[in-house]
Amino acid sequence: MKKVFSLLLFLACFPFFQAKAAEQKVYFVLWNGCEEACRGFSDYLKASHEDIEIIQRNLDKKTDKIPELKAEIRKKSPDLLVTWGTLATVEMLGTNNSESVADYGAIPALFMVVSQPVESGLVSSLSAQGRNITGVMHLVPLVEQLQYARQVVAFRRLGIIYNPAETNAQAAVDKLRQYASLMKFDLLEKPLPVSKDNYPQKEKIPSLVAELADKKVDLIYLGPDAFVNAHRKALIDTAAAFSIPVFSASEGAVRHDNALFSFVHRYYTVGQLAGKKALEILKGKAQAYDIPIEAPQRALLVVNMTAAQKLGVYPPLTLLQHADLINIPSSEN
Amino acid sequence: MRSMSLSHTILASLFWCAVVFAFTGMNFMKYEEASHTLRESRIETALTDMHKALQVEMDKGEALPGLKTAEKILLNYTRSERDLLSAMIFSANTGKILFSTLVGQTGQSAPVSWRQKCVRSDTVFIEKEKDKETMGMPLLNAFSENTGCLVAQYTTESGEVVREKMIKTTFHYSVRLAAIGAGFCFFIYFFGFLVATTFQNKKIQLAIAFVLCQGLLLLALYFSFVSMFKAFDENIKQEMSTKTQQIAEQISARLGQAVQNGVPFDSITALETYLDQIRQKNKEILFILVTDKTGRVLYETGSAAEAFEADPYTGKISLREGYYNAAEPVNSANAAIGWVQIGVNERFVREKGF
Numbered sequence: 001m002k003k004v005f006s007l008l009l010f011l012a013c014f015p016f017f018q019a020k021a022a023e024q025k026v027y028f029v030l031w032n033g034c035e036e037a038c039r040g041f042s043d044y045l046k047a048s049h050e051d052i053e054i055i056q057r058n059l060d061k062k063t064d065k066i067p068e069l070k071a072e073i074r075k076k077s078p079d080l081l082v083t084w085g086t087l088a089t090v091e092m093l094g095t096n097n098s099e100s101v102a103d104y105g106a107i108p109a110l111f112m113v114v115s116q117p118v119e120s121g122l123v124s125s126l127s128a129q130g131r132n133i134t135g136v137m138h139l140v141p142l143v144e145q146l147q148y149a150r151q152v153v154a155f156r157r158l159g160i161i162y163n164p165a166e167t168n169a170q171a172a173v174d175k176l177r178q179y180a181s182l183m184k185f186d187l188l189e190k191p192l193p194v195s196k197d198n199y200p201q202k203e204k205i206p207s208l209v210a211e212l213a214d215k216k217v218d219l220i221y222l223g224p225d226a227f228v229n230a231h232r233k234a235l236i237d238t239a240a241a242f243s244i245p246v247f248s249a250s251e252g253a254v255r256h257d258n259a260l261f262s263f264v265h266r267y268y269t270v271g272q273l274a275g276k277k278a279l280e281i282l283k284g285k286a287q288a289y290d291i292p293i294e295a296p297q298r299a300l301l302v303v304n305m306t307a308a309q310k311l312g313v314y315p316p317l318t319l320l321q322h323a324d325l326i327n328i329p330s331s332e333n
Numbered sequence: 334m335r336s337m338s339l340s341h342t343i344l345a346s347l348f349w350c351a352v353v354f355a356f357t358g359m360n361f362m363k364y365e366e367a368s369h370t371l372r373e374s375r376i377e378t379a380l381t382d383m384h385k386a387l388q389v390e391m392d393k394g395e396a397l398p399g400l401k402t403a404e405k406i407l408l409n410y411t412r413s414e415r416d417l418l419s420a421m422i423f424s425a426n427t428g429k430i431l432f433s434t435l436v437g438q439t440g441q442s443a444p445v446s447w448r449q450k451c452v453r454s455d456t457v458f459i460e461k462e463k464d465k466e467t468m469g470m471p472l473l474n475a476f477s478e479n480t481g482c483l484v485a486q487y488t489t490e491s492g493e494v495v496r497e498k499m500i501k502t503t504f505h506y507s508v509r510l511a512a513i514g515a516g517f518c519f520f521i522y523f524f525g526f527l528v529a530t531t532f533q534n535k536k537i538q539l540a541i542a543f544v545l546c547q548g549l550l551l552l553a554l555y556f557s558f559v560s561m562f563k564a565f566d567e568n569i570k571q572e573m574s575t576k577t578q579q580i581a582e583q584i585s586a587r588l589g590q591a592v593q594n595g596v597p598f599d600s601i602t603a604l605e606t607y608l609d610q611i612r613q614k615n616k617e618i619l620f621i622l623v624t625d626k627t628g629r630v631l632y633e634t635g636s637a638a639e640a641f642e643a644d645p646y647t648g649k650i651s652l653r654e655g656y657y658n659a660a661e662p663v664n665s666a667n668a669a670i671g672w673v674q675i676g677v678n679e680r681f682v683r684e685k686g687f
Contacts (some may be wrong), residue, residue: 317604
C-alpha cells in the first residue's frame with residue numbers, strides 16, 4: 001500500500017517536473033512566418049544545448065498586431081527581443097530619434113534580414129549603435145558586390161535604373177557614385193520619372209534600358225530597390241534583348257527572372273549568425289550595443305546558367321567552382 | 334715520385350667511402366622527402382577539394398550536421414584516391430562524428446587529439462601513426478566560426494614500399510661508388526709501384542699518372558652518379574605519376590562539370606588562370622594542355638615546347654627523355670569531348686636539389 005501511495009505521489013509531482021520553465025526566453029517577431037533565417041536562428045540555438053525558449057509571433061505581413069505584441073513583450077519581459085526584416089524591426093524598435101524609439105526597459109534587441117540599418121534610421125552606425133540593439137544584415141556590402149562583379153564581367157560602364165523616392169535605392173546610388181571614382185568605372189544613372197500623382201512610371205523601364213544600351217553600358221545593376229524589383233522582369237528582358245547582363249543585389253531576380261548573377265548571403269546563414277549573436281547576449285558575454293552589426297563574411301555567387309548561355313557570358317572557372325548554379329539549360333539545347 | 338704507401342691507400346679508400354656514404358645518404362633523404370611531399374600534397378589536394386566542396390554546400394544554406402550532400406562528397410573522394418582509407422567529419426561542438434565513409438563510425442566520439450589540433454583555419458594538422466597518417470582541417474561556416482573538422486586517414490604503405498626501394502638503391506650505389514673509389518686508390522698504389530720500378534723518366538711518369546687519374550676518376554664518377562640519379566628518379570616515378578594522374582582527373586572533372594552546367598568547352602573563362610595556379614603549386618608540372626577531341630590545343634599553361642623534340646630525319650614530335658606525360662579524357666554526358674594533358678619533369682628533385 002505504501003508503495004502504491006509513493007508511486008501516486010511521484011506521478012502527481014511529475015507535471016511539475018515537466019512544466020519547468022526555460023532558463024531564458026527569446027521573443028521572436030516574424031514578418032511572414034518562420035522561413036530560412038528563422039530556421040537558421042532556431043537551429044543555432046538548439047545546437048548550443050542551452051535552455052532557451054523561443055516565443056514566436058508572426059505579423060503575417062501586417063503591422064496592426066504591433067501594439068498587441070509590444071504590450072506582450074512588456075508583460076513577458078523576455079531576455080532578448082528578435083525581429084525579422086526592416087519593416088517589422090522599424091515598427092517594433094522604432095528609429096534612432098527619441099520620438100519613435102520603443103521602450104522595453106533593459107531588454108536588448110537583435111534584428112536580422114535588414115539591408116540598411118543606418119539608412120533605415122535604426123542605429124547611428126554599424127559599430128557604435130547608440131542603442132542596446134545589434135543585428136545581422138543580409139546584403140553583401142556593395143563594394144564587395146562590385147569587386148566580384150568585375151571578375152564576372154570586366155565592366156567599364158555600369159548602368160542603374162532606380163526609384164529616387166526610395167531611401168534604400170537612393171543610398172545605393174550614392175554609394176555607387178563613390179565607388180565609381182575609386183574603382184574607375186563610369187556610372188550611368190537613370191532615375192525613374194514620376195507621374196503627376198507622384199508615382200514612379202514603370203512603363204518607362206524599357207526605354208531607360210534602351211538609353212543605357214545606347215550609352216554602351218557593359219552591365220546593369222539591380223539594386224535594393226523595392227519598386228524596380230517589383231517590375232524587374234521588364235528591365236531584365238529588355239537588357240537581354242540588347243545583350244546586356246544584369247546583376248542583382250538579391251537572389252530572387254536571378255532565380256525567377258533571368259538576371260545573370262548575384263552575390264548573396266543565404267537567409268539560413270544570416271539566421272545562424274543572428275543565433276550566434278543572441279547566444280553572446282544571453283550568456284552575458286557582451287551587451288547588444290557592444291556587438292557590431294554585420295553580415296556573414298563569405299558570400300555565395302548565384303548564377304543563372306540559362307541567362308549566361310543566352311548572353312554568352314560565363315563566370316570564370318575559379319568562381320564557377322564555388323557558385324550555386326541555377327536554371328541549368330538541358331544538354332539537348 | 335714516391336709511390337703511395339699501403340696505409341695511405343687504405344686511409345684514402347676509407348675517406349672516399351665515408352664521402353660516398355654521406356652523399357648517397359643525403360641523396361636518399363632528399364628523394365625520400367620528395368616522395369613523401371608528393372604523396373602528402375596529393376592527399377592534401379584531395380582534402381582541400383573536399384573541404385571547399387563542403388564549405389560551398391554550407392554557404393548554400395545548411396548547417397553542418399544537416400548537410401545532405403556531405404556523405405556523397407566524402408565517398409567520391411575516397412573512391413578516387415587510392416591511399417585514402419576513410420574520410421569523416423566531426424562536430425566542433427560535440428566532438429561526435431557526423432559523417433564517415435566507414436560503416437558504424439557515425440555517432441562515435443572523435444579522438445581528443447584531433448579535437449585539440451583541428452582549430453586553426455589556416456593549417457592542416459597531421460598525425461602520424463605506424464602504418465597510417467591522419468590529416469585534418471577545420472570547416473568554417475560563412476561567418477568564420479569553426480563548426481567541425483574534416484579528417485582523412487590514409488595508408489602509408491605505398492610510401493613504405495618506395496622507401497624500401499630507395500634504401501636498396503642507396504645501399505647498392507653506396508657500395509658501387511665506394512668500390513670504384515677504393516679500387517681507384519689501390520690502382521694508383523699499384524700504378525705508382527709499377528711506375529717507380531719500371532719508368533726512369535720522371536716527367537713521363539707524372540704526366541701519365543695525372544692523365545690516368547683525372548680521366549678515370551671523372552668517367553667513373555660521371556657514369557655512376559648518372560645511373561644513381563636515374564635509379565632514384567625511377568623510385569619516385571610511381572608517386573609522381575599517381576599524383577599527376579590525380580591532378581589530371583580533377584581538372585577533367587571540373588571541366589566536365591562546367592560543360593554539363595552549360596558552359597561551352599571552348600569558352601571557359603579564365604581557365605588558364607586556374608591551370609596556372611595548379612602549375613605554380615606543383616613544381617614538377619612543366620605544362621598543362623587542354624585539347625578538344627581532335628587534339629587541337631584550346632588552353633595552355635607552362636612551356637610545353639621544352640618537353641618535346643622533333644626527330645631530325647622523320648620530323649616526328651615526341652617527349653624528350655626525362656619528361657612524363659599524363660592524359661585524362663574530359664567527359665560530358667558520358668561522351669569524351671577533349672583531353673587534359675599534363676607534362677611533368679621527372680628530374681625535378683635532382684634539378685631542384687643539386
